[in-house]
Amino acid sequence: MTQSNVFVTQPFLPSLDEFQPYLEEIWANKILTNGGPFHQRLEAALCEYLGVPNVALFSNGTLALITALQSLRITGEVLTTPYSFVATAHSLTWHGNRPVFVDVDPVTLNMDPSRVEAAITPQTTAIMPVHCYGNPCDVDAIQAIADRYNLRVIYDAAHAFGVQCHCGSVLNHGDLSVLSFHATKVFNTFEGGAIVCHDPKTKQRIDRLKNFGFVDEVTVVAPGINAKMSEINAAFGLLQLKHMPEILSRRGAIDAAYREGLAGIEGIRCLPTSGQKLSNHAYFPILVEPGYPLDRDGLYQRLKDHGIFSRRYFYPLISDFPMYRGLPSAQRSNLPVAAAAADRVLCLPIYPALTAEDQQRVIALIRGA
């Protein structure tokens, strides 16, 4: 019996027929980039869909993070989490900031607010937390600390597209929130990203920075970068947005089936979708704990041997990569909770086209180990 390989994610692709009219419009307009009509329509549509006041589109999430730092003129040290994709800390390095790693909460695996104050120094100017797996950070506690120490808050919200917390979109918290629309994310534009901000003046500054700092044909006001989203990507995003209800309902059903199928297995812990009114089911992380017959890498290998390619997000910790591990805050003794999670976590396949049969294969392999 041959069974096809199953990967942790697979992008949702609308039919080519559906995309054709969008392409024809671009060919007719002959506007390929620089804030063209699809770019404007996608920004407006995302403001409405997400429930946020301003969206500035980007060519990818990493350049959006770097530009977010530049727009607020962040200097010195920035508190962040080691338990994330490496772009979180890399964006700080590219902007000339020093990342200072703060340990995470054992339940949510998000930055632990009770550990933030001890990491603040006179050089600290900002906090960059991550809504890991789309689970909202403790935004109120983080804001209270930021207010007390006069720090800016930039959320890496790459996992949090469409997530709602107790008071509406989680993207409205902090000074800025940054999204990624990479192919592996819940909502994708092949490559892409965005910054969500509160006021039109900040959006104007961000829009200039992503276009070399140009204000008009002859005026450049800042050393900006080229991080503009093209019309093809924006058009694809507009089409993808139409399919979000079916994408989210499929993801929600898969999430529920895992929770049911994995319930009661000794040593397997599913992360709660905590503190959300609306989840995006972006990831399905489990923790392989000591009661389970295999360790995490053993289960990872067992699944792989059967053509199931789960991923160890997030392992290694960012703080264990060579360019960061020399920092005082990168020492594992400073990050015991993140270190334990990195050694135990496994993200299981979750995407709209995942079949019930394949999902049951995954569950059976975990049950039968």
Ligand SMILES: *Cc1c(COP(=O)(O)O)cnc(C)c1O
């Ligand atoms: C995907 C991701 C990014 C980077 O986004 P790109 O669009 O790939 O540049 C940054 N942070 C986190 C947490 C991510 O998951």
